Amino acid sequence: MPILQKYRAYYRSNFLLGLPVMLAQAGQMIVVLADNLMVGRLGTVPLAAASFANTVYIVGMVFGIGMVNGLTPLVGKACGGGDTLKAAMWLKQGLYAFQVATLALSLLLWLISYLMPFMGQADEIVQEALPYYRILVVSMIPNLLFFTFKQFAEGLGNTRIAMVITIVSNIVNILLNYLWIFGKWGFPALGLMGAGYATLVARILMALFFIVVYFSLDFFKEYRLKLKKTHFSWSKSKYLLMLGLPIGGQHFIEVLAFSLGSIMMGWLGASALAAHQIVLSFASFTFMISQGIAAATTVKVSHLVGQRFYDKIRTVTFASLHLVLLFMGFSAVLFMVFREVLPAFFIQQPEVIAIAAGLMVVAGGFQLFDGLQVTMLGALRGLEDVRMPFAMLLIAYFCLALPAGWLFAFVLDAGPNGIWFGYLLGLVSISLFLLLRFRWITLRKMKRA
Structure with missing residues (x-):
């Protein structure tokens, strides 16, 4: 094409x-x-x-x-x-x-x-x-x-x-x-x-x-x-830590958010928690692929910044995004089509498989936005923009995803699926925020070049 x-x-x-x-x-x-x-x-x-x-x-x-x-x-x-x-x-x-x-x-x-x-x-x-x-x-x-x-x-x-x-x-x-x-x-x-x-x-x-x-x-x-x-140099080391600590904070927020989601899932019973862990295992595997592409994006973007080729930053980033969305889209189809087959590799209990099958459908939609957000985070790190993404993640997970998951699961009686709907909502919002942030920063750099 x-x-x-x-x-x-x-x-x-x-x-x-x-x-x-x-x-x-x-x-x-x-x-x-x-x-x-x-x-x-x-x-x-x-x-x-x-x-x-x-x-x-x-x-x-x-x-x-x-x-x-x-x-x-x-x-x-x-x-x-x-x-x-x-x-x-x-x-x-x-x-x-x-x-x-x-x-x-x-x-x-x-x-x-x-x-x-x-x-x-x-x-x-x-x-x-x-x-x-x-x-x-x-x-x-x-x-x-x-x-x-x-x-x-x-x-x-x-x-x-x-x-x-x-x-x-x-x-x-x-x-x-x-x-x-x-x-x-x-x-x-x-x-x-x-x-x-x-x-x-x-x-x-x-x-x-x-x-x-x-x-x-x-x-x-x-x-x-x-x-x-x-x-x-104290000043250089301080700058390095000021860049690294928000990235550490991003990782911390994501792990903590999913840990808290697991705790909420446990409130719905042992079967719900077991199903949650099974689906999370599949999502973690596909996320690993996206994370590898995101790491490559950070390197490529940082090299272009050093070369002052700001006009190519978007091209490199969107090339990574195409790869990630292609893989995550394929994963989403697999999750949905084989939603009852895949959990059976882990456990044979019908109740757990039934719950996991429902979660696999939500996780299918989750895939695309999970890949999108990690790729954009990688690109923004290459641009040394880490503090605002940290704040965005904090808001998306703790002010939107987790409260929405609790609301869907326990107030609207959506059960285990509700907690994952909350995650999906959080990932959609953070993906859009990061895309807009990336667009704004790259436009500003191209105008100044």
Whole structure:
């Protein structure tokens, strides 16, 4: 089609840049699945303890990962402008600022562990969850060091290195899980603690692998040389944190909103909550694909900003949007057509499948707008616009999606579907807000160019 001709050059490059991000995230999902399968063989209490610990931990973890994402657009802008010294300078600021912020975040999460006995869980679950949770908190330090190098490399346009390191570390994680959880090859059987130690060791290896790669590959040679000429700057580090913290806030808001939705779903009964988790698993998988394209969009847009090619920013972004909407549209059709078949892979209870089938229809509509909003967030990050999107997400989820979900589900008696209607309404609104915001910023930049 002639109208799509100008986007063709970017379809392939955007997809190939985002593909390693998708594969790395898929690897992480496989590790989570392997963890659950192995810990589940220990019994109900260890599995519940792992779930409880991860639920508390994940909110802080996604905030930290989001925070470190602030490095990518700054490095990308410097790379696009051909300023290797500035790109190296941002890496140095990230290594200092993010590690201090990580230590503070880890301390906060450690202190939260003293509140876990008061979160309404059975004593036996809390007792087993606490040491496992604290190991996870310690593992955050090397994990966010890895992400600092990862986001630096992505800013330079290389997403493959992090993918390879992640996949290798995931294999190590699964192997150590098997050895330490069940006590194989002469190791003691550590149970849930074995899973925690395996995660810690794998994350330490991820950080060490990337440090070795950074000091070994010719790809980073010029940046290593320039790094020696840079120095720590409070003002630069502050700017980096002011860019990263709202991104962390965006991740935090989304995780918290879906966690609160799960709590509301639990008010409707165990079957509703089980159906909700099943549908959320499918939605999370498709979101992972969109997130990979969004990450590529951030890199491409930041490079164009550095090159001052503002007229191409829209073309690159809409090329990503076409890819995402095509995939999410296909996913939506699958969700609706196979709404009763897909949940049956998880569970055989007719009541749960019936509820999940209804949710799958709503999730089908949810797909398109979920892909739209994450792609636009990626483009706006490339433009270093993060504070207003953070405010938009806050309003959309907490002033619209969750209240509307409660109203539909409990006042208008829409049941489980009502909560997902609330999410759908929130995503429609945030998608429109972000599109308008993107249009306004790009028009302003083109006029000033």
